[in-house]
Amino acid sequence: MKEYTTEFLRNIALVSHGGAGKTMLAEAFLHVTGATTRLGKVEDGTTISDYDDEEHRRKISIYTSVIPVEHRDHKINVLDAPGYTDFVGEMVSALSVADGAVILVDAVAGIEVGTELAWRYADQFNLPRFIVVNKMDRDNADFEKVYAQIDEFVKMHGKRAIQVHLPIGEKHEFKGVVDIIGMKSYLGDGKTTAEIPAELKEAADKAHFDLVEAAAEGEDELMEKYLENGSLSDEEMVRGLEDVIYAGSFVPVFCAAGAHQIGAVALLNDIIDLLPSPVHAVKRIAQGKDGDEELKPSDQSPLAAYVWKTTADPFVGRMTYFRVLSGSIQADAHVWNQNKSADERMAGLHFQRGKEAIATKVVHAGDIAAVSKLTATATGDTFCEKGHPLTVAKPAYPAALYRVAIQPKTQADAAKISATLTRLCEEDMTLTWHNDNVTHETVLQGMGDQHIDVAIHRAQAKFQVGIVTHEPKIPYREGITRKAQAQYRHKKQSGGAGQFGEVHLRIEPYMEGDFEFVDALVGMNLSRSYLPPIEKSIRATMEKGAFAGYPMNNVRVTVYDGKEHEVDSKPVAFEIAGREAFKLAVSEAGPVLFEPIVNVRVTVPDSYMGDVMSDLNTRRGRVQGTETERGSTTIIAHVPMAEMLKYTTQIRSITGGRGYFTMEFDHYDTVPTHIATPIIEAHKKEMEAKKEE
Numbered sequence: 001m002k003e004y005t006t007e008f009l010r011n012i013a014l015v016s017h018g019g020a021g022k023t024m025l026a027e028a029f030l031h032v033t034g035a036t037t038r039l040g041k042v043e044d045g046t047t048i049s050d051y052d053d054e055e056h057r058r059k060i061s062i063y064t065s066v067i068p069v070e071h072r073d074h075k076i077n078v079l080d081a082p083g084y085t086d087f088v089g090e091m092v093s094a095l096s097v098a099d100g101a102v103i104l105v106d107a108v109a110g111i112e113v114g115t116e117l118a119w120r121y122a123d124q125f126n127l128p129r130f131i132v133v134n135k136m137d138r139d140n141a142d143f144e145k146v147y148a149q150i151d152e153f154v155k156m157h158g159k160r161a162i163q164v165h166l167p168i169g170e171k172h173e174f175k176g177v178v179d180i181i182g183m184k185s186y187l188g189d190g191k192t193t194a195e196i197p198a199e200l201k202e203a204a205d206k207a208h209f210d211l212v213e214a215a216a217e218g219e220d221e222l223m224e225k226y227l228e229n230g231s232l233s234d235e236e237m238v239r240g241l242e243d244v245i246y247a248g249s250f251v252p253v254f255c256a257a258g259a260h261q262i263g264a265v266a267l268l269n270d271i272i273d274l275l276p277s278p279v280h281a282v283k284r285i286a287q288g289k290d291g292d293e294e295l296k297p298s299d300q301s302p303l304a305a306y307v308w309k310t311t312a313d314p315f316v317g318r319m320t321y322f323r324v325l326s327g328s329i330q331a332d333a334h335v336w337n338q339n340k341s342a343d344e345r346m347a348g349l350h351f352q353r354g355k356e357a358i359a360t361k362v363v364h365a366g367d368i369a370a371v372s373k374l375t376a377t378a379t380g381d382t383f384c385e386k387g388h389p390l391t392v393a394k395p396a397y398p399a400a401l402y403r404v405a406i407q408p409k410t411q412a413d414a415a416k417i418s419a420t421l422t423r424l425c426e427e428d429m430t431l432t433w434h435n436d437n438v439t440h441e442t443v444l445q446g447m448g449d450q451h452i453d454v455a456i457h458r459a460q461a462k463f464q465v466g467i468v469t470h471e472p473k474i475p476y477r478e479g480i481t482r483k484a485q486a487q488y489r490h491k492k493q494s495g496g497a498g499q500f501g502e503v504h505l506r507i508e509p510y511m512e513g514d515f516e517f518v519d520a521l522v523g524m525n526l527s528r529s530y531l532p533p534i535e536k537s538i539r540a541t542m543e544k545g546a547f548a549g550y551p552m553n554n555v556r557v558t559v560y561d562g563k564e565h566e567v568d569s570k571p572v573a574f575e576i577a578g579r580e581a582f583k584l585a586v587s588e589a590g591p592v593l594f595e596p597i598v599n600v601r602v603t604v605p606d607s608y609m610g611d612v613m614s615d616l617n618t619r620r621g622r623v624q625g626t627e628t629e630r631g632s633t634t635i636i637a638h639v640p641m642a643e644m645l646k647y648t649t650q651i652r653s654i655t656g657g658r659g660y661f662t663m664e665f666d667h668y669d670t671v672p673t674h675i676a677t678p679i680i681e682a683h684k685k686e687m688e689a690k691k692e693e
Helices: 020-032 053-058 085-096 111-125 142-157 199-218 220-230 234-247 264-274 409-429 451-464 528-544 571-588 608-618 647-654 672-693
Strands: 009-014 065-071 073-079 101-108 129-134 160-163 164-170 175-181 184-187 192-194 250-255 284-288 291-295 303-312 317-324 332-337 342-343 349-353 356-359 366-370 382-384 403-409 430-437 440-447 467-470 478-479 484-492 499-509 515-519 555-563 592-605 622-628 632-641 660-670
Touching: 009 085, 009 111, 009 264, 020 065, 020 073, 020 164, 053 451, 065 342, 065 366, 065 382, 073 264, 085 111, 085 303, 085 349, 085 451, 101 111, 111 250, 129 142, 142 160, 142 250, 142 451, 160 199, 164 199, 164 220, 164 250, 164 303, 175 264, 184 515, 192 234, 199 220, 199 234, 220 234, 234 250, 234 264, 250 264, 284 451, 284 515, 303 409, 403 409, 403 451, 409 430, 409 440, 451 467, 478 528, 484 555, 499 528, 499 571, 515 528, 528 571, 555 571, 592 608, 592 647, 592 672, 632 660, 647 660
Parallel strands: 009 073, 009 101, 101 129, 129 250, 160 250, 515 555
Antiparallel strands: 065 073, 164 175, 175 184, 184 192, 284 291, 303 317, 303 382, 317 366, 332 342, 332 382, 349 356, 349 366, 403 440, 403 467, 430 440, 478 592, 484 499, 499 555, 592 632, 592 660, 622 632
């Protein structure tokens, strides 16, 4: 692969709903430009883009892969991102280092959930975008119908759609595309050009007129010229279109059939002509010594390279993918990792094409490359010069909302589980894990069941760690609602030294803190030296739970009397007496279970609002309010965490995948008796079973 400097680079993310044909379009790009000798197929597992075993097994893309395509003396880094909602983190990573988004829409299905998602994230990064109506060769393909949908969708988001391609034929008859800018036809894979078919001449003229009008809006000078002459030259048209597309006011629409390579060459031409090089792309900012610095995409600028992806491979070790935002990187150079304060050597610098590594001596500003076997670097880090520290902010990833509790399969796995989970979460910004100090479980959180499933498989295949999952316990808490008092005498006289201790105590709710231990002893019945063991045993009981096996807090304990024996009294006797007196008092103090309540924001198209509201009611949810915006409603509700365990899957099925939600812990509230009783009973049975053992 030859060297490409900044202005000859394009970084584009292929994004869409799952199954719209991104991987096959990337495959077509490689084949029509001569990079491959045969066209791979997703179903055969032979595409350049999907090379992971897991992707072959599921027949979908799970990871973003980089496919550099060389065309017309330019290099286009095509980032083929997964379309399934569970792997949205990969889409976010791809868009964060792209300068333009190419959103694919299926010619039969039209605008789908994933299209909306891709659009929303392209907005987050403020990227200019193309829409490609793909799979035009399908049985029920209907360009007109889908274009009308796109037009409406784009208008709804305050932009305007504009046709740059017209299809020649449709379904099995789809033969090629008419490129409106150059007013010529690209037949088959696009290597053959021809005149516009007579039956499309009128439509092409109208589309050309619309394009010229849109281009004229780009610059005042072009508008004047257009008003004088009624037309613009091809170069002027491209210049004007660049302006309105870069600014995001217009969204050009194309058509293609990736699996048959139709429209691929025409689309590559337009990516080069109408999407920005790193020089003209959205400005990027980094945090420097003295505040924010704008990064200049040139080789002469100080180095700033952002790590957007890391993967672990048992054969080549860790692979680090980065984009150079300013400056350049030479092979074997030393760079400074600002986040980790570590020096890293760029040995094995290369461009990745699927699983093939193409060695390079230099990576210019704006390019995307990879390096193997770095020691400290993780996703989200920034490379810079030690003397000129810069930090590029990580993009905002959606919060992980699907939780499972995990356990190692064997004792050998137990030793490696923490390190493995940390590695998995370093690679994937939408995975998180923690040890829950209330339930004492290890909890793994992701975007959905498929996402977690892939992570578990990955732990097994890449790190040889077996993991089993189960539903996580809810971190309930125990509490009391009123004052109570109790006393308990512990007496043991069975051979050898005896044990004796008696404790009288009062308990009451204490809202100023978790726990308060009060000494209210009067007289000489109980010496103060026994108070520490009493307090120790009560604290231990509160940690483990007095009646349901969950931690207790907000309690004040006052010890006001007791009895001791000059020979048999020992600290251990008072530990037991204190514990049992406390448990007796709790049983009289109106014991209750508290459960975590989360604040949930569910955003859905208006038509699903009623269904979602009634579903939240069945989950004991309390709606706090709603917010409306452009055809969608956000419902804000307080819902018990126990009712939200599988909500990720359920909200998708209620809304056909179009609803999404966020949730965060809000407060604790009392568990209704009919739900609390079975939890307490189950704990009693468990304790009795343990005693019998």
